[in-house]
Amino acid sequence: MKIAIVEDDINMRKSLEIAMSDYKEFEIKTFKNAKDALKSLDDTYDLVITDINMPGMDGIEFVKTLNGKFEVIIMTGNATLQRAIESIHLGVKDFLLKPFDVETLVAAIKRESEVQSAKKKVVGKTTKKKNSGFLGTSKVLEGVLNIATKAAKTDASILLLGQSGVGKEVFANYIHENSPRIKKPFIAINMAAIPENLIESELFGFEKGAFTDASEAKAGQFELAQGGTLFLDEIGEMPYGVQAKLLRALQEKEVRRLGSSKSIKIDIRVVSATNANLIEKIKNGEFREDLYYRLNTIPLHIPPLKERKDEILQIAESMCEINCKKYDFTLKSFTEDAKETLLSYDWPGNIRELISVVERAVILSEGLEISSEELFLQNRIN
Structure with missing residues (x-):
């Protein structure tokens, strides 16, 4: 089992390296910060163990950037309830409080290993194709996947349509994994989960001093997805004022951080999703018609269960x-x-x-x- 450990404290990092070297079933690679880890993480890794409080990109932001591609165990010495809840919402399975003994960490790793083994086994039973994330198959599903596979080979914008809970993010991930961009990031962002006043900075990033709490510069989701796929879930919930900036970014293939006069070129593929009736929203003046057609090059209707x-x-x-x-x-x-x-x-x-x-x-x-x-x-x- 190949494991990445991200820890900024050199003493803690070295201690974990030494302690884990006794367990020959684990291949351990350590990184001093999240950005270094992101440069090296690939499909050969099975698990990520990360601290929360780190300079630059903290552990929560790191987990958001990983976007479910890896299972994660978080370790921290000064956890708050809010941080714990936030990590759980991001799908983190274990939350270890420092100091902990190495046996506690190994037990958490072995629990995760057993769950991963079970997932691989059942996915292998249900499909022989590269239907990543799908736990079942049917003629209806195969029909939709056939269209998704064809669309994935191109850079055309795809709009996933269907009821809540049908697996739109799984389809978006499938499209990414069957595209030429597979080795680049897959970044998902849910419009409905972000406060309206933060959506613009989350998408496009900001420079230090751009607003009161901007103590350091931060890259937006467009930059983090560079070369890969950006999945915009619940696109119908995007504020009308931000829609024009999204349209410009897609048309010009560049973004500008808040507080910056410099544009940044982007090379991404956009997949969006909604369970809302966008045509009705257009009629009601809640969604831009020009953005709708930009996102809807290939509509993909996902049937209910x-x-x-x-x-x-x-x-x-x-x-x-x-x-x-x-x-x-x-x-x-x-x-x-x-x-x-x-x-x-x-x-x-x-x-x-x-x-x-x-x-x-x-x-x-x-x-x-x-x-x-x-x-x-x-x-x-x-």
Whole structure:
């Protein structure tokens, strides 16, 4: 297992190098800051362990930049509840408080290794193609993926359309991984998750002194995605005033940080997504028509889970296995009644809801078989 450790404190870094050298099953590479790590991280790494408080790019910003490409364990000596919550929202699996003994760290690494092994196993079962992130397959899905694969080979802008929870970010990542830009960054940003007054600085960056709290310069998401793919999720939630600046950036292929008079050339591919009706938003004066056509070169409609019935049991069984590994349970399975219930339910929350239901059932079920009642869906079936 190849592991990157990012720690700015030289004493801590060297201590970890020495302590971890006793574990021959781990290949350890250390970095003194996040920017150095980003230059070297590639697909050969299995796990990233990082401090939070570091000069330049801190651990939270580092995890945001990694954008789910690597599993992450965070270590820190002065954690706050807010920092812990923020890291969990970013998908961080373990949060270790300094000082800790090396056995605690090794135990966290081994837990992560078991979960990764389970994921690789179930993904291998469900697909032979490079369908990264998809835990099931169906004729409907393969049809959409066929279009996505063709579009991925080009630099055309793609607009992913579909209900919440259908896996739009998984599709965006699939497009990136099947494109010529695969070795460059994949950066995802959710418009709905960023306060309106921060979206512009998050996208385009800012110079030191650009506003009151700008104590140092910061690169925006466009710069961080240089050479790769920028995924703009919930694009319909972008403030109208920022839309014009986004359009200019896409047309001119350059951005300008807040507080700067200098433009920076960019070479990125944009994939955007929405579950909103953009045509209605255009009619209501909430979305720019010219931006819509710039983003919508290739529209890709992702069907809801209820139209992809063949995937339901595949996803459920895969997530059951993953969660049993995650919580160190004996492998569980679904009864025939439970399978019928899963197939009968309408899944208004789509794949996201299915994943949540399965995790809950794995945790709360009493025996090795998950019954229909233990899915807690009986009163919600249409």
